[in-house]
Amino acid sequence: MAPILQVKNLHHRYSIGTPFEHVALQDVSFSVERGEFIGVIGHTGSGKSTLMQHLNGLLKPTSGEILLDGKDIWSDKKFTRQCRFRVGLVFQYPEYQLFEETVYKDIAFGPKNMGLPTEEIDRRVREAAGFVGITDAQLEMSPFDLSGGQKRRVAIAGVIAMEPEILILDEPTAGLDPEGREEILRNIESYRRAKNATIMMVSHAMADVAKIADRLLVMNQATLAMDGKPMDVFSRSQELLDMGLDIPEITRLFLKLQEKGIPVNPVYTMQQAVAELRRIREGKSHA
């Protein structure tokens, strides 16, 4: 099948023609297959958020193009608007965009803008609330009476309610405690499974992306530095460290073991580590 999203030679410069002109993206190209879960990592200021805002037509490329299902998202106005619904973008700290009197109304904002009938809006709001674990009682509350983590989940539900084919989340777990982080990751996963959606997630928490993503994009100083399976990316640990990035604790430990000449395969999640250690122990006991 053709890729759902293609990014070709994307360049972006901010504030062109002022003393503050700044290259935020430089010749970025990649494509996204239907149903993939892609993690996007990179140092602060490497252009991750800028890249994400191009994918649903919020920012216009300085040059280069973005194809959704093979069609340039800037080819006509109607299609650009459609892209906003087909590619849902949850911003960094989305809880600061809530504005309605009730949680229900806030989640309904997106579907309403799509011009859906009332019953369909109602169905979507309730379903989206279900995905993120917002109860019926909470739907009638003011969003400003919720806790930070709950507000975050309401904001995510606001985008999920548009039922985007591609759901993009910009650091959805930033500033939450481990419990809250886990919860959000589970919410995203359940949406993906239910709708067979494609997910792109920007994150600073290496352990999170390692666990959940099928593929990683690594941004470094406005360019796409790496694109590959988590294992391949994490095995280039020195390059990652040079970019100011971290690798999962457990990967680092296993790389150290390798250095010491112990024949382990590299791993990047705890489960893999356990399996790998088991394999070695059994291998040894046989010998």
Next chain:
Amino acid sequence: MLKDITLGQFFPGNSAIHRMDPRTKLIALIVYIVALFSAGSWLSYGLVFAFLAGTIAISKIPVKAIVRGLKPLVIILVFTGLLNLLFTPGEKVLVAFWRITITLEGVVRAVLMMARILMLISGTFLLTYTTSPIGLTDGLESLLGPLKKIHVPVHELSMMMCIALRFIPTLIEETDKIISAQKARGADFENGKLLERVKALIPILVPLFISAFRRADELATAMECRCYQGGDGRTKMKLLRYKRNDLYAFVLLVLLLVAVIFAARLGL
């Protein structure tokens, strides 16, 4: 993008103008404006213009930046120009048809008035471009200091101004972000009838106000935690001090003012 608004923005730099005492710059602006409004002849305008051009050159602020700042004023400029062009009585009629008469005096006046506005605004921009908000408020506070005697809360006023200036770019950035986020949920600000467009602002204004209040609250708490309690007995980290450059500037300013007034009197 909203971000490209340059009004009141500070362009960091290290030119002689940047380093000048903010009080000097404030006084210079006042003298410059007085000179501009005393000017009435080509030569006097020329002098004021030369002063402005010289200052811009020394400050190393790109002319482009100043021109961009002037863009929002185009309507006012055109309006002023047209009014003066059409309604200045005079002898030397250039064009006359229907009820419209354009006189040579009208053309001259229109050009001079537009030049006056342009020079007025550029001069003001130059002050804000070369002076940090903190410098500006420090300067104001110091210049207005004598008013404390008659119980004007000079320090509080300048502190408020300083905070307001400081937060303009932050709020603009925030507005940009909120607009993008609501657009991502399909909000439409460009189409629809007037009422719909006004309604479309609600999803922007509510989060913006909430975050402005939140910021104000946090700032107030932070200031209180550091025992801020107003102007009395407060010392400054950067003391304002006049230097040699300031002296030169004052001499130049007096010369400019005298020359302009003379030139205008003599009608050169």
